Amino acid sequence: MISIQQEDFDLAHELQQLRKSCNQMGAFVSFVGLVRDYATQGQVTAIELEYYPAMTYKSLVRIVQQAELRWPLLGLRVIHRIGYLPAHAQIVLVAVASQHRHSAFAACEFIMDYLKTEAPFWKKEYINGQNYWVEAKATDTQALAKWQN
Template sequence: MSHTQIRIQSTPFDPFAEQDELRRGQPRVGALVAFVGLMRDLNEDANVRGMTLEHYPGMTERALEKIAAEAQRRWKLEGIRILHRVGRLEPEDPIVLVAVTSRHRGDAFRACELIIDYLKTDAPFWKKELTETGEHWVEARDSDGRAKVRW
């Protein structure tokens, strides 16, 4: 059974330091796969100056725990780390880190991809973007739903 750590935080994080900490002291780990989602300055042809991410405390962590448990059920994993920022973000800021360790790369790749696909549809986060025309809530993308369905 793998070790899972889930954090929701308003402070910045260093994705590389987080990955190093996840694998350090784990000599049986043969693969570490990570996805880092970054704040873009463009969304659907609109310049984005900033974004505010909101979540439902408690519910969000439970949703992420359920997603991590599904990955653990499907593959042999050594560790999972899911970090997600909330609050005010600027372009280029890391928003989310999904890092997975396993003995073999195939399990780590598949688990990381499943976790981020499920996170995009099943975790209660809400995004409000600040553009030149003002602030607006971001709607869910159909492509995120399609990505989850393939699992």
């Protein structure tokens, strides 16, 4: 259900596994985030993600549990990669199965909004031979606010 890993993932394989594990599924929605190749300081060649294993895993479990309380989900898969990742690499997968599309779309978006703001990952961008720690974005906090009302 939840993985934090350095290795890349095979999207088709992960979706096939989710599909096989769910009965009465009417929809599944997936989101794959990629390492952007741009930032305000210039062209990004890579990022590096650090985390504290026990704390980060517990945080992801809480996020998933909150989604399961809000929507009737049949299954889900969350993969978040860590380590050094070049531009355009896959960084995150959120896949959600439900009987209906509305629940699957909403839960997928909810999980991503919480991952961006509440999961304890520290990200460093490599730009033009320099590196910068990435601060939280106001737009991510605004996206989270809609779930907290």
